[in-house]
Structure formats: structure tokens, C-alpha cells
Amino acid sequence: MRIETLGASHEIANNWTVVGGPCAAESKEQVLESAKSISKSRAQVLRAGIWKPRTSPNSWQGVGVEALEWMQEAKHQTGIAITTEVNSVDTVESTLRAEFDILWIGSRNSTYFPLLTEVGILTSDKQIPVILKRGMGSELDEWLGAADYIRKHNPNVILCERGIKGFNQCTRNTLDLQTAKLAQIESGLPVIVDISHAAGRRDLIVPMALAVKAAGFNGLMVEVHPEPDKARTDSKQQISLEDFRALMQKLEKIPFNL
Numbered sequence: 001m002r003i004e005t006l007g008a009s010h011e012i013a014n015n016w017t018v019v020g021g022p023c024a025a026e027s028k029e030q031v032l033e034s035a036k037s038i039s040k041s042r043a044q045v046l047r048a049g050i051w052k053p054r055t056s057p058n059s060w061q062g063v064g065v066e067a068l069e070w071m072q073e074a075k076h077q078t079g080i081a082i083t084t085e086v087n088s089v090d091t092v093e094s095t096l097r098a099e100f101d102i103l104w105i106g107s108r109n110s111t112y113f114p115l116l117t118e119v120g121i122l123t124s125d126k127q128i129p130v131i132l133k134r135g136m137g138s139e140l141d142e143w144l145g146a147a148d149y150i151r152k153h154n155p156n157v158i159l160c161e162r163g164i165k166g167f168n169q170c171t172r173n174t175l176d177l178q179t180a181k182l183a184q185i186e187s188g189l190p191v192i193v194d195i196s197h198a199a200g201r202r203d204l205i206v207p208m209a210l211a212v213k214a215a216g217f218n219g220l221m222v223e224v225h226p227e228p229d230k231a232r233t234d235s236k237q238q239i240s241l242e243d244f245r246a247l248m249q250k251l252e253k254i255p256f257n258l
């Protein structure tokens, strides 16, 4: 499946879609190497954060606008669709100018209604799909209500479960596939699952990915980095390009819509 078939969220609903790529765009070489390998592994969408939401303002905040061109070049060189997290009108406008195929709203901003409305309005023209991550403390109705703010203007919303805050310290978040399944049933929207931010550790990626596909979700988001241990953000949860290729091969053994 290539860019032209990713024009609407109902197309994602009818296909198994994998969004893979680094937590953050760090250099042009890193983005291009990731794009080439990930598209060879048959992922449909390349992700990379350009403006990173960090707990501390003193932490690295991402490369910023410079990375827009790297992603655009990755798209032109490989044909892979591209996505990044947007957090303001400015970032939405610049990603749309840079031919991004899908935009995404991160967990921290996912109940900021003025942003959701603006994203809906700015993507309504071409009905560019918008991935809405679940707020890390959002209940089902809050997540679906947030989606409605975008859907009022653009129906092409893809929900993304990414784990919720729990008491357990052994994982970064708690993967809540039950609520994600209810979201899929009740909204009729495609639901993909970000297993990387749910787990926060790479040893859970393969089993959770297999569970997500077997449970009839519409796709995955996975963080993949050419040198995971050297990643500037989320290094513990990113997998290598080789491990991603092996994961994609394993996933092929599970039929979509089992």
C-alpha cells in the first residue's frame, strides 16, 4: 500500500497499516536510512518527531523545521507515506506545505480542544488523515469526544492507543487494548496501537505487536532507529532496523481480520 491508497482513514480501516520510524528526527542520514529500510520491510508510513514534547524545557526539543525537508526527501526517495506530531497551527501549516500524508496529535495535547478544532479545519480541504493518540489519562468518552472535535471538520481520524498511566513501574504505561477495542467498535474509526510508548522497553515489542494484529486492530505504531542505543530520545524502547524487519516477517504470519 502506497501513499495514494492512504487517502482516507477508511482505507486504513481496510488494510493492516504499520507506522514505523524513530522517536525523533535527528539527522538527514538517520531519517533517510530509516525510510529506506522501513519501506523495504514493507511498512506503509514513516514516523519521526520534529517538535518533541519533553517533560522538561531543558531537554532537547527536537530538530524543528529543518527536519521537514528530510522527511519530504525520504518520501520522494522511497515512496513511503510520512507523518509527524503537530502541536500548533504553525506546525500543521508547515507539515502540510511539506507534503505530509498524515498528521498526528500527541497524547499530551489530545484533549486541547482549540488545537483539535484547528487541525480539523486545516486538514478538511484534502481530508488529510489525522492520528489522534489517546490522552494518557483519558477515558473512552473523553478520547472519542476529542476525536469528534476533529471529525466535525474532517472525518479522516485514526485513533491510536498508546497506553495509559498505571501503578506499575515495570512498564512506562499500561497498554489498554480493552478500551481501544471499545473505541474501534463504538466510533467505527480505525484504531492503531503504539506499542513503543505503552511498553517503554524493547523486549515487549514483538509479543505486543502480535497481540495487536491478532486482536483485529488496524495497525501499529513502532519506534525504530538505526542505532537505538544512541537515540536522543526514548532509546530504551526503540528497536533496530533489523529487528523491525524480523517483526514485520513475523506479523505476516498472522492474517489481518483473523
Ligand code: PEP
Pocket (backbone or CB within 6 Å): 023, 049, 053, 105, 106, 107, 108, 133, 162, 194, 197
Ligand atoms: C511519540 O510518539 O513520539 C510521542 C511523544 O508519543 P505520545 O504522545 O504517545 O507520548
Ligand code: MN
Pocket (backbone or CB within 6 Å): 023, 024, 197, 223, 233, 234
Ligand atoms: Mn518517543
